[in-house]
Amino acid sequence: MVLVEKMGFPDVKGRNKISCCEWWTKRSKRVATLEFDRIRKSMSVIVREPTGHNQLLVKGSVESLLERSSHVQLADGSVVPLDEPCWQLMLSRHLEMSSKGLRCLGMAYKDELGEFSDYYSESHPAHKKLLDPSCYSTIESDLVFVGVVGLRDPPRGGVDKAIDDCRGAGIEVMVITGDNKSTAEAICRQIKLFSGNEDLTGRSFTGKEFMALSSTQQIEALSKHGGKVFSRAEPRHKQEIVRMLKEMGEVVAMTGDGVNDAPALKLADIGVAMGITGTEVAKEASDMVLADDNFGSIVSAVAEGRSIYNNMKAFIRYMISSNVGEVISIFLTAALGIPECLIPVQLLWVNLVTDGPPATALGFNPADVDIMQKPPRKIDDALINSWVLLRYLVIGSYVGIATVGIFVLWYTKGSFMGINLVGDGHTLVTLPQLRNWGECSTWSNFTVAPYAVGGGQMITFSNPCDYFTIGKVKAMTLSLSVLVAIEMFNSLNALSEDNSLVTMPPWRNPWLLVAMSVSLGLHCLILYVPFLADVFGVVPLNLNEWFLVILVSAPVILIDEVLKFVGRNRRLSGKKEKTA
Numbered sequence: 001m002v003l004v005e006k007m008g009f010p011d012v013k014g015r016n017k018i019s020c021c022e023w024w025t026k027r028s029k030r031v032a033t034l035e036f037d038r039i040r041k042s043m044s045v046i047v048r049e050p051t052g053h054n055q056l057l058v059k060g061s062v063e064s065l066l067e068r069s070s071h072v073q074l075a076d077g078s079v080v081p082l083d084e085p086c087w088q089l090m091l092s093r094h095l096e097m098s099s100k101g102l103r104c105l106g107m108a109y110k111d112e113l114g115e116f117s118d119y120y121s122e123s124h125p126a127h128k129k130l131l132d133p134s135c136y137s138t139i140e141s142d143l144v145f146v147g148v149v150g151l152r153d154p155p156r157g158g159v160d161k162a163i164d165d166c167r168g169a170g171i172e173v174m175v176i177t178g179d180n181k182s183t184a185e186a187i188c189r190q191i192k193l194f195s196g197n198e199d200l201t202g203r204s205f206t207g208k209e210f211m212a213l214s215s216t217q218q219i220e221a222l223s224k225h226g227g228k229v230f231s232r233a234e235p236r237h238k239q240e241i242v243r244m245l246k247e248m249g250e251v252v253a254m255t256g257d258g259v260n261d262a263p264a265l266k267l268a269d270i271g272v273a274m275g276i277t278g279t280e281v282a283k284e285a286s287d288m289v290l291a292d293d294n295f296g297s298i299v300s301a302v303a304e305g306r307s308i309y310n311n312m313k314a315f316i317r318y319m320i321s322s323n324v325g326e327v328i329s330i331f332l333t334a335a336l337g338i339p340e341c342l343i344p345v346q347l348l349w350v351n352l353v354t355d356g357p358p359a360t361a362l363g364f365n366p367a368d369v370d371i372m373q374k375p376p377r378k379i380d381d382a383l384i385n386s387w388v389l390l391r392y393l394v395i396g397s398y399v400g401i402a403t404v405g406i407f408v409l410w411y412t413k414g415s416f417m418g419i420n421l422v423g424d425g426h427t428l429v430t431l432p433q434l435r436n437w438g439e440c441s442t443w444s445n446f447t448v449a450p451y452a453v454g455g456g457q458m459i460t461f462s463n464p465c466d467y468f469t470i471g472k473v474k475a476m477t478l479s480l481s482v483l484v485a486i487e488m489f490n491s492l493n494a495l496s497e498d499n500s501l502v503t504m505p506p507w508r509n510p511w512l513l514v515a516m517s518v519s520l521g522l523h524c525l526i527l528y529v530p531f532l533a534d535v536f537g538v539v540p541l542n543l544n545e546w547f548l549v550i551l552v553s554a555p556v557i558l559i560d561e562v563l564k565f566v567g568r569n570r571r572l573s574g575k576k577e578k579t580a
Contacts, residue, residue: 027049062106110142271288
């Protein structure tokens with residue numbers, strides 16, 4: 001038995017290895033090749049020895065070569081018949097090597113080649129048989145078994161971490177390989193797909209064993225949670241496993257590099273080919289090609305895909321909840337019968353300019369800290385489900401109520417939570433009067449005092465009823481400012497669908513902070529530039545009024561934090577029920 005480390009031979013000079021290969025090439029001339037196929041699981045060459053006689057040299061599956069061998073060559077060079085005890089000894093040594101994760105390759109030869117003993121070229125009478133693969137098993141019979149080469153192909157660093165990430169993300173990892181069963185199981189233990197002492201009954205099958213099961217047993221085996229390995233798998237086995245998983249409603253990603261993987265890669269929802277070692281056929285059949293042939297890159301792509309999807313939902317969540325708030329504010333104004341708290345040009349400014357930068361910046365949100373601890377969404381999951389819609393409506397309702405509420409407060413209340421609202425000297429009215437402002441001409445003894453706005457300007461009224469049209473400019477400015485401020489706070493809520501701002505602080509997305517600053521700057525521009533203030537029908541606000549705006553706007557964060565808390569509990573409850 002020979003152990004060959006695939007990583008190289010540190011005690012052998014590269015020059016000596018090349019010389020060795022040249023020596024064998026000069027000594028034995030290859031005159032024919034019997035290509036590999038999956039039926040006999042071997043390949044061989046006919047070489048012309050220096051003695052002038054031909055010899056058949058064979059390599060392939062250990063079990064397959066042992067079945068076609070009649071003798072075995074011992075360490076001293078003697079050849080003895082391959083009896084049952086010797087057979088069992090060879091299999092036990094093979095099992096010992098493969099259970100250490102070695103890929104075992106059997107070696108054998110044959111001296112008595114019959115009609116091929118003097119084969120030399122295509123003109124030889126026996127050449128036609130070399131063109132027929134069905135004859136290869138007959139030629140490769142009555143062999144002398146030499147030994148086994150064990151090749152160690154160490155798992156790439158980080159594979160165990162990637163598999164652990166998949167497990168946390170609810171992604172089931174299955175290994176389908178052509179390797180020997182014990183080799184495949186040992187490698188799967190090395191990469192932590194299975195624990196060291198885990199019983200693999202019902203989790204490890206050869207391709208033939210799995211195909212021999214009934215359809216019910218196959219579905220039951222594939223439905224089990226945890227890793228699974230399929231060894232000695234043929235192309236049809238891979239294709240059948242992928243087909244069954246898709247019929248079970250799973251989203252299947254299949255990796256491969258060879259021509260024999262192409263059918264399964266094509267059938268899978270996402271075919272992933274190796275960019276370095278993969279064949280062109282595999283790459284053409286795939287949807288994605290890995291540039292570094294690293295399984296960890298697939299896991300990173302899953303995390304990135306989830307992040308992109310979440311950012312898309314964040315954009316939709318922000319825009320819909322904000323627009324719902326604007327619609328509700330207009331509806332409340334009409335339902336209460338009060339003067340319009342926002343005019344069309346102000347709504348257009350908010351929608352087209354003020355909301356734009358934060359909405360764009362949400363596309364740069366980093367991935368949630370628990371992005372790979374959430375279960376995968378189902379292929380038929382709605383983008384907006386009932387819970388998400390309820391959240392839109394709750395947040396939108398508060399936006400609308402706050403926008404209209406501050407308008408009503410300015411007209412009807414002298415103070416709010418200790419903040420003086422009549423510092424500008426405006427006249428207070430009752431809520432019934434505000435709701436019936438269109439009838440103000442019939443009110444007796446109704447007078448309105450002038451009030452001050454920014455810059456020392458005073459608003460006076462020749463007709464008291466003008467107090468609800470021309471005179472509403474300060475109340476309208478407060479409503480517009482609340483709408484802008486509340487939507488800036490709402491953009492912070494959109495950083496994550498479920499995670500609190502404590503877990504996902506605003507500075508995780510500095511672009512959003514910049515965008516909020518730009519939006520608030522644009523709003524201040526129309527407030528404090530006289531020409532723009534006249535265009536948009538607003539007036540400057542003092543610090544006391546800005547404090548009132550922030551006080552009314554900030555609760556939107558607390559409301560969404562409560563909704564996020566409820567959403568996290570719903571998700572955890574659903575996960576526990578599914579596990580149970």
